[in-house]
Amino acid sequence: MPNILSIPAVSWRARKVWHRNMVVFARTWQVNFFPPLVEALLYLFAIGLGIGSYVKEIEGIPYVTFIAPAILAIAVMNSAFFECTYGSYVRMYYQKSFDAMIATPLSIEDVIAGELLWGATRSVIYVVIMLPVLAVFGVISLPFALLAVPLAFLGGLMFAGIAMCFTAVTPGIDTLNYPSFLFITPMSLFSGTFFPLTLMPVALQYIALALLPLTHLVAIMRMFTLGTVSPVLLLHLVWITLITVLCCIVAINLMRKRLIV
C-alpha cells in the first residue's frame, strides 16, 4: 500500500477531469465573471481609497498600490482553496462524481490531479479578470504585472493542494469551516497584505514566513505589480514550489486512502 509521501501515478487522463469542470464553469460564465470584478472594485474603493486617504503611503508607495498585489494574492488563495474544499467535497460526497469517474479508465490519482489543476485554473481566471480593473486604476505596472498570471497558477496549485488535504480528512462539509475561519481568514490579514510584515513583532514575522503560504505569494506578487524584483524572489519561489509539490502529493495520497476501500 502506498504511503502518504509516495509519488502518485498520475496520467494525462487527469485533463479529462479538468475539462469536465471547465465545461461546467464555462456554461455559467456570466455568474462566474462578476465576483472577481466586483471584489477587485470593493477592495480598491473600501480599503485602497477609503483607508488609503488616511494612510497615504507605505514604504514610499501609495497605499492603494501597496494593497493591489494583496488583492490578487488573496483572490488566488480564495478561489483555489474554496474550489478544492467545498467544490471538491460536493463533487466527491454529494454528487458521487469521483465514484462514477473511477469506474472508467481514470484512476483516483487522475481525478484528484484534475481537481487540483482545475483549482489552480480558477485562480488564473480570477486574476485575469482582475488585472484589467487594477490596470484601469493605474495601481499595477504593466507589462511586468502580467507575470501575475503564471504566478496565479503556481500559487493556486499550492492552495488547491492545501485545500485538498483538508477535504481528504474532513468528517463532513461543516468541519471545512474550521480551516476557512482559523487559517484562511487570519492569513489574508497577517501575511503582509494590508500592512507590511515588518510592523509585526519579529517573532510573528518569522512565524508568518514559516507557516503562512500567503506571505510568500504576496511578496512575489508585490514585486511583479510594482515591477521591482529582488533576489529574495527566488527564496519565496522555492518555498512555494516545495510546499506545492508536498501538499499535492499528500493530498492525492490522502484522498486515495479516503476513497479506495
Next chain:
Amino acid sequence: MKMIACVSPKTSGTLSVLGLDPDEAPATIKARLGVVPQETNLDPDFTSYGNLFTYARYFDIPENAAAKKADELLEFVQLTEKRDVTIEKLSGGMKRRLILARALVNNPDILILDEPTIGLDPQARHLIWEKLRALQAQGNTIVLTTHYLDEAARLCDRLVIMDNGRILVEGAPADLVKEHAGHEIVEVENTAEIISCLRDLRIAYEVAGDMIQVATESSRDIARILLDRCHPEKVVTRPATLEDVFLKLTGRKLRE
C-alpha cells in the same frame, strides 16, 4: 463487484478480469467494462445527453463518436425525449435507464450491474429487464447481483447463491430449483392439527411462518390427500421458485 470493477484492491486470493490482473492493468480492464453501480451517481451538472457525452470522453472516445453514441444510447433506453433535461428532473426509473446507457458508452465486453432495478416500480423494472435481455441476445456478457430472485430467475443463464461471502450453490436457475426445492410447493395453514396429520401421513414438511410448506413432484396428489385427510381451511399449490431455494439454503433468520 468493486474488485472486479478495479475500484477496490483485492483483499486476498487471485483475481483475473478479461485475462488481466486488476493490480497490473486497471485502466486497460476498466476501458472494457461497463458498470452500473447500485448508487445513482449521474452527474447533476449535466443533462442526460451531457452525462453520456462526458462519460464517453473519460473513455477517450473522440468527440464525434461520443456525440453519436450518446444519441444512439438515449434512443436505446427510450430517453430521447429527455435528452436535454437535467438529471434532477428525471424519475427514478429514468435515472436507472440512463445509468445503464452510460455503462454502454464504451461497448463493454462485460457489463457489471449491482442491483440494477432496486427501488423501481414494476413498469420500470420490466423496461430494464427488456433492455438487458436485448443486450443478452446480442451476445453481451452480463454479470449482475440482485436480491430479487424473480429477477435472477428471469435474466440469468448461470447463477451463484452467496451467503456471508461464500458460494453456496451454482447452476442454471431451473436446475437449482429442481434440485433444492422440488417441482412444486403445497402450502397449508400452520395449525397443530395439520402438523400432527402430516406426521401421521409421513409427509415431509417445513414450517415457514404461519404457513406449512410441502415440497413435491406432484402438488395435485398431495393437495388431494391433504384436503381428504387433514381438512385444512385453505390449500395453495404453486411451482417452486428460486426464493424457496434461497430461503432453504440461507435460512429464514433476518440477516442484519
